[in-house]
Amino acid sequence: MSDYNFAYLDEATKRMLRRAILKAVAIPGYQVPFSRREMPMPYGWGTGGVQVTAACLVPEDTLKVIDQGADDTTNAVSIRKFFARVAGIATTEATAEATIIQTRHRIPETPLTEGQILVFQVPIPEPLRFLEPRETETRTMHALEDYGLIQVRLYEDTARHGEIARAYAYPVRVEGRYIMDPSPIPKFDNPKLHNAPALQLFGAGRECRIYALPPFTRVESLDFEDYPFTASKAAGQTCAICGAEDSYLDEVIIDDAGGRMFVCSDTDYCATRCAAQAEDAA
Amino acid sequence: MYVAVKGGARAIENAHRWLADARRGDRDLPDLDVAQIREQLALAVDRVMAEGSLYDPDLAALALKQARGDAIEAVFLIRTFRTTLPRFGASLPIRTDAMQITRRISATYKDVPGGQVLGPTFDYTHRLLDFTLSDAKPVPAAAEAAAPAGPVPHILSHLGAEGLIQPEPAEPADVPDLTRAPLAVPAARPLRLQALTRGDEGFLLSLAYSTQRGYGRNHAFVGELRIGYVRVAAYLPKLGFEIEFADILVTECESVNQFQGSRTQPAQFTRGYGLVFGQSERQAISMALVDRALRARELGEETGTASAQDEEFVLSHCDNIQSSGFLEHIKLPHYVDFQAELELIRKPRRDAYAGQEAAE
Numbered sequence: 001m002s003d004y005n006f007a008y009l010d011e012a013t014k015r016m017l018r019r020a021i022l023k024a025v026a027i028p029g030y031q032v033p034f035s036r037r038e039m040p041m042p043y044g045w046g047t048g049g050v051q052v053t054a055a056c057l058v059p060e061d062t063l064k065v066i067d068q069g070a071d072d073t074t075n076a077v078s079i080r081k082f083f084a085r086v087a088g089i090a091t092t093e094a095t096a097e098a099t100i101i102q103t104r105h106r107i108p109e110t111p112l113t114e115g116q117i118l119v120f121q122v123p124i125p126e127p128l129r130f131l132e133p134r135e136t137e138t139r140t141m142h143a144l145e146d147y148g149l150i151q152v153r154l155y156e157d158t159a160r161h162g163e164i165a166r167a168y169a170y171p172v173r174v175e176g177r178y179i180m181d182p183s184p185i186p187k188f189d190n191p192k193l194h195n196a197p198a199l200q201l202f203g204a205g206r207e208c209r210i211y212a213l214p215p216f217t218r219v220e221s222l223d224f225e226d227y228p229f230t231a232s233k234a235a236g237q238t239c240a241i242c243g244a245e246d247s248y249l250d251e252v253i254i255d256d257a258g259g260r261m262f263v264c265s266d267t268d269y270c271a272t273r274c275a276a277q278a279e280d281a282a
Numbered sequence: 283m284y285v286a287v288k289g290g291a292r293a294i295e296n297a298h299r300w301l302a303d304a305r306r307g308d309r310d311l312p313d314l315d316v317a318q319i320r321e322q323l324a325l326a327v328d329r330v331m332a333e334g335s336l337y338d339p340d341l342a343a344l345a346l347k348q349a350r351g352d353a354i355e356a357v358f359l360i361r362t363f364r365t366t367l368p369r370f371g372a373s374l375p376i377r378t379d380a381m382q383i384t385r386r387i388s389a390t391y392k393d394v395p396g397g398q399v400l401g402p403t404f405d406y407t408h409r410l411l412d413f414t415l416s417d418a419k420p421v422p423a424a425a426e427a428a429a430p431a432g433p434v435p436h437i438l439s440h441l442g443a444e445g446l447i448q449p450e451p452a453e454p455a456d457v458p459d460l461t462r463a464p465l466a467v468p469a470a471r472p473l474r475l476q477a478l479t480r481g482d483e484g485f486l487l488s489l490a491y492s493t494q495r496g497y498g499r500n501h502a503f504v505g506e507l508r509i510g511y512v513r514v515a516a517y518l519p520k521l522g523f524e525i526e527f528a529d530i531l532v533t534e535c536e537s538v539n540q541f542q543g544s545r546t547q548p549a550q551f552t553r554g555y556g557l558v559f560g561q562s563e564r565q566a567i568s569m570a571l572v573d574r575a576l577r578a579r580e581l582g583e584e585t586g587t588a589s590a591q592d593e594e595f596v597l598s599h600c601d602n603i604q605s606s607g608f609l610e611h612i613k614l615p616h617y618v619d620f621q622a623e624l625e626l627i628r629k630p631r632r633d634a635y636a637g638q639e640a641a642e
Contacts, residue, residue, distance in 0.1 A: 004366065010366070010368075033464035033466065034464055035461075035462055035463050035464050036464070037365045038358075038361040038362045038364070038365040038603065039362065039365075040362045042358070042603070042606065042607030042610060042611065043603060043604045043607030043608055043611075044607040044608035044609070044610065044611030045607060045611050045614065047607075067614070067615060068615050068616075068617055068618045069618060072290045072291070073290055073615055074290040074293065074294055074614075074615075075614050075615075076290070077290040077291045077294055078294060081291075104614075105616070105618045105619060106618055123608070123611070134594055135467060135594060135598075136467055136468075136594060161630060162630065162633075163629075165626060166626075167619065167622030167623045167625065167626040168618070168619040168622045168623070169619075184616075184618075184619050185618075186618055186619065186621070186622040187622065188622070206604050206607065206608055208464035208465070232622075232625055233621075233622075233625065234621065234624075234625060235625065235628075235629070248618070248621075249621070250617055250618065250621055251617075251621055251624065265617075265618055265621075
C-alpha cells in the first residue's frame with residue numbers, strides 16, 4: 001500500500017463523488033456538476049474516469065482498464081498501475097472477470113453483465129458544445145428540452161453528405177429525455193449502450209461533470225426515419241489475427257507501400273478468440 | 283505484427299528512467315540544491331506558488347527541480363499535492379494595510395504618505411547581459427533602512443475618503459471556495475478572483491493587454507502596487523481566540539479605472555483588484571485589469587466582443603493545468619476515432635468515384 005487513502009482520494013471527497021453519481025443514476029443522461037480534484041495525471045488524460053472509479057472501488061474489486069479497446073496502450077497501463085498502487089486491488093485484462101472497467105473510446109465486445117460497472121473517460125460531456133460554446137446557454141437548452149439546434153445540424157449533414165457525418169461521439173437520447181454525449185466511442189459501439197445490464201458511468205474531470213446510464217436504460221442514437229442510424233466499421237474487413245467479423249477493427253499500416261491489415265481493437269476479445277481456436281484445433 | 287499497441291508497460295518504465303537520467307544532466311556538475319532554487323530562482327518559485335495555489339517556497343523549489351524548470355509542470359505537481367492536504371478551515375482575511383513593505387509604488391500620485399519604495403525591482407535596469415554573473419563572485423549586501431512605524435494605509439483609501447472611488451461591498455459571511463464546489467457561471471466576484479489569482483500568468487497578461495489595446499477598453503492606472511510580508515491568522519473556535527501562524531509574501535495591485543456614471547450613479551472611479559502569492563507583479567497587475575474588465579456587466583458598461591469581459595470565456599480558460607492537460611491529451615492514441623473518420627471519408631469518395639466511372 002502507500003501513504004495515501006484507499007484509492008487515493010480521501011473519504012470526504014469520495015462521498016461527494018458518490019452523491020454526484022447517485023444523482024446521475026437517478027436522472028439518466030443528465031450532467032451532474034461535481035467538485036473535481038486535481039489528480040496525479042493531467043486533465044484530459046482520464047481524470048474524470050479515475051475519480052469515478054476511485055469513488056466506486058472497494059477492496060474486493062477487480063479492475064480492468066482499456067484505452068482504444070486495448071489493455072496494453074500506454075495510458076491504460078498507467079491508470080491500471082495507479083490503482084494497483086493506491087488501492088492494492090486486483091487487476092485483469094479479461095472483460096468477464098472485471099467488476100469495474102474503466103475505458104477510453106471503446107465499449108468491450110464481450111457483452112457486459114449485471115453487477116459490472118463501466119466507467120467512461122469523457123473529454124467534452126456536453127453534446128451541444130460544438131453548436132453552442134456557452135455553458136449558460138446549453139444548460140438552458142437541456143432544461144427546456146430545446147434540441148432543435150442539434151436536429152438541424154444532423155439534417156444539414158444529410159443534405160450535404162447524404163448521411164449523418166458523425167463517426168464517433170455520436171449523440172444519443174436517453175429514456176426519451178436528455179441528449180447525451182456517449183464519449184468519443186465509435187458509433188459502432190452505440191447500440192451496446194442500449195438496455196445494457198451493466199451500470200454505465202461517465203466522468204469528465206476538467207469539465208466537472210458526471211452522468212450515468214443505469215442498467216437497462218433506453219438509449220437511442222439520434223437519426224431520421226429516412227436516414228436511420230447505422231453502426232459502421234471498416235467495410236468488408238475481418239480481423240487478420242482471429243478472423244472476427246463482428247468486432248470493431250483498427251487499421252494497421254504494415255509497410256511503406258501502403259499495405260495494411262485490420263485487427264480487433266478489443267485485444268481481450270481477440271486473444272480470447274485465438275485461445276478458443278487453439279483449443280479447438282488441439 | 284501487432285507490436286503497435288504492445289509493450290506499453292515497458293515503454294513507460296524505460297521512458298521514466300530516461301527522464302530521471304536527463305533531469306540530472308551531466309554528472310560531472312554538482313546536483314542542484316533545492317535551497318539554491320528557492321533562494322536564487324525566487325521569482326520562478328513565486329510563480330509556482332501562485333499558480334499552484336499553495337504557499338510553500340521549499341515545495342515549490344522542489345517541484346521546479348523535479349520538473350526540470352518547466353513552470354507549468356511544477357505548478358501541476360504542487361496542485362496535485364495540495365489537493366491531498368486536509369482542510370482545517372479558512373484563515374482570517376489578511377491585512378495588506380499592515381504589510382511589511384518591500385516595494386510600494388503608485389502611478390497616480392507623485393508622493394504619498396508612507397512614501398514610494400522601489401524595492402528589488404527590474405524596473406529601470408538596463409536589460410544588458412551581465413557576463414560577470416557567469417563567475418561566482420561575492421555580492422555586497424544592500425543597505426537597509428528602518429521600516430516605517432505602523433501601518434501604511436492604501437493609497438486608494440485617500441480617494442475613498444473623498445468619495446471619488448466606488449467603495450467595495452462588505453465581505454460576504456460565507457466566502458465560496460473554488461476548490462470545493464464546481465465553478466458555475468455567472469460567478470460571484472470572490473470566485474472570479476480565486477480563479478484569476480491561480481490563473482496562468484501568460485493568459486492573464488495577454489487578456490489584460492488586450493483591454494489596453496481597445497478590446498473592452500477601460501484605461502487603468504496603477505493606483506498602488508505593493509509587495510511585502512503579511513501575517514496570517516486564524517480564529518480557533520475551540521480555543522476562543524486567534525492565533526497567528528505564518529508570514530507570507532504577497533503582491534497586491536489596485537487599479538483605478540474610470541466609470542462614466544449612469545442614470546442612478548454619479549461618475550466615480552472604480553477599482554480592479556489583484557492579489558497574488560509571492561513577488562509576482564506582472565500577474566497581480568494583469569489580474570487587476572482582468573478583474574475590472576469582468577465587472578463591465580455589473581457596472582452597466584457596453585459589452586460585446588471583448589474576450590476579457592466575457593466571464594465564461596475567461597474563467598473556463600485561465601487555468602493552465604486544465605488547458606495544458608487537455609491540449610496535450612491529443613498526444614494520446616486516438617486511432618479508434620480516427621479509424622471511424624477514415625471510414626466516414628472513404629465512403630463518399632468511393633461513391634463519388636463510382637459515380638464518375640458510371641458517367642464515363
